[in-house]
Amino acid sequence: MRDCHHALAEWLEPLEVKTTIDAAGNLHGLYPGIQAGVPRLLIGSHLDTVPNAGAYDGILGVVLAVALLEELQGKKLPFAIEVLGFSEEEGVRFGTPFIGSRALAGKLGGELLDTRDAQGVSVRSAIENFGLNPEELAQAALGDDTLGYLEFHIEQGPVLEDRKLPLAAVESIAGQSRFEINFSGRANHAGTTPMHLRRDAIAGAAEWIGAAERVAQSTPGLVATVGKIESKPGAANVIAGNARLTLDIRHSSDTIRLRAAEDLNREAQKIASRRRLSVSSKQLLSQRAVELDPFLTGEIEKAIRKTGCEPHRMVSGAGHDAMILAQTIPSAMIFLRTPGGISHDPAESVAVEDVEKAIQCGLHLLNQLANSPDFYNVPHSKG
Ligand code: HGY
Ligand code: MN
Ligand code: MN
Numbered sequence: 001m002r003d004c005h006h007a008l009a010e011w012l013e014p015l016e017v018k019t020t021i022d023a024a025g026n027l028h029g030l031y032p033g034i035q036a037g038v039p040r041l042l043i044g045s046h047l048d049t050v051p052n053a054g055a056y057d058g059i060l061g062v063v064l065a066v067a068l069l070e071e072l073q074g075k076k077l078p079f080a081i082e083v084l085g086f087s088e089e090e091g092v093r094f095g096t097p098f099i100g101s102r103a104l105a106g107k108l109g110g111e112l113l114d115t116r117d118a119q120g121v122s123v124r125s126a127i128e129n130f131g132l133n134p135e136e137l138a139q140a141a142l143g144d145d146t147l148g149y150l151e152f153h154i155e156q157g158p159v160l161e162d163r164k165l166p167l168a169a170v171e172s173i174a175g176q177s178r179f180e181i182n183f184s185g186r187a188n189h190a191g192t193t194p195m196h197l198r199r200d201a202i203a204g205a206a207e208w209i210g211a212a213e214r215v216a217q218s219t220p221g222l223v224a225t226v227g228k229i230e231s232k233p234g235a236a237n238v239i240a241g242n243a244r245l246t247l248d249i250r251h252s253s254d255t256i257r258l259r260a261a262e263d264l265n266r267e268a269q270k271i272a273s274r275r276r277l278s279v280s281s282k283q284l285l286s287q288r289a290v291e292l293d294p295f296l297t298g299e300i301e302k303a304i305r306k307t308g309c310e311p312h313r314m315v316s317g318a319g320h321d322a323m324i325l326a327q328t329i330p331s332a333m334i335f336l337r338t339p340g341g342i343s344h345d346p347a348e349s350v351a352v353e354d355v356e357k358a359i360q361c362g363l364h365l366l367n368q369l370a371n372s373p374d375f376y377n378v379p380h381s382k383g
Helices: 002-015 059-072 099-104 110-114 123-129 134-140 159-163 201-217 254-274 294-306 352-370
Strands: 019-021 027-031 040-046 080-086 146-154 167-173 175-184 223-225 229-232 242-251 278-287 313-316 331-336
Touching (some): 002 027, 027 059, 040 352, 059 352, 110 123, 123 134, 146 352, 159 167, 167 294, 167 352, 175 254, 201 223, 201 242, 201 254, 254 278, 294 331, 294 352, 313 331, 331 352
Parallel strands (some): 167 313
Antiparallel strands (some): 019 027, 027 080, 167 331, 175 242, 223 242, 229 242
8 A cells, every 4th residue: 555655646746746645544636726725526546455356446546537637737627636545445354345435424433443354453553553643534534625526447347348338427336235144053073973963154154155146146136245254173074163254235225235134144043043053143334325426427428428439327336435425525436348347356457448538538527517617616515
């Protein structure tokens, strides 16, 4: 993250943009407007990613923001532009996502700061270990001079490729729930324990994973993923006494998502009691679905059209920092096509021509907003 901050600072320095790091580790770079004191438009995305990731998820949105400033070639707009690089969006280390952007929304507080990683290090300690001061988190919260937030991001799915389109305007982001589910049974000898006397935690977890897949397959628009499973003691000749796994469940309707989460938690209890196991479920996240700003989304469609492309509106199945900022300021997203629909994997890619289109779209969008006084005259902090 430090190297990433240094690289961005070097790219922003020739644009006379000084970078700062807030108490949550987010990078900020302010490109001034035509005069001091004008409100600001935020453009950015996250700098962190997932294990064995691709090279574009998150970081592309930050580098595109830098590219837009370069393309302005010193031209100043009626509003300032603040480049944002969020510190922790994926939730890989602490299990719960959007830690950086929640600081801007003024929601990085007590319980979340005490959340611990696999080594028992809390978010608060991680902030201190990075040389930052958790007591200064309040200063990271957005001021009321913020007009809105734009995030360029790869689609991470197959839709744009299927439609042969380079860009899309995102109208909403699906809600997501994350759980840690713990099955406990009785470790025992793999050779001497008859099948009917076993309390096999992995076998119980496996039955439940199958149930989760069947619920998602039979519910249109629902996705359920068990991405991580750890078992103890983890030896080939020992029946597992414990199996700990994660559940990630998403849908554009909160009602359907929450009902499916309830059903799956109930199913875990049923499977556990039938197998004389115990099971616990810890909710790590319940993030509601978020509508993005209709005015900005409309402007994005116009800007996409000006690049000579047909604008496509779509729902994002992936979560983004925009869903946190959208709770306080008008927020909108532009998707870039993901070749092969592959993401969260080294095969993740973008087409150079699509990045070029995204930069053109961004310049049209800035020009449209600069010529829309009712956009920049009144900061829209939703409060
Ligand atoms: O998991 C997601 O939706 C995103 O990659 N943070
Ligand atoms: Mn991601
Ligand atoms: Mn992302």
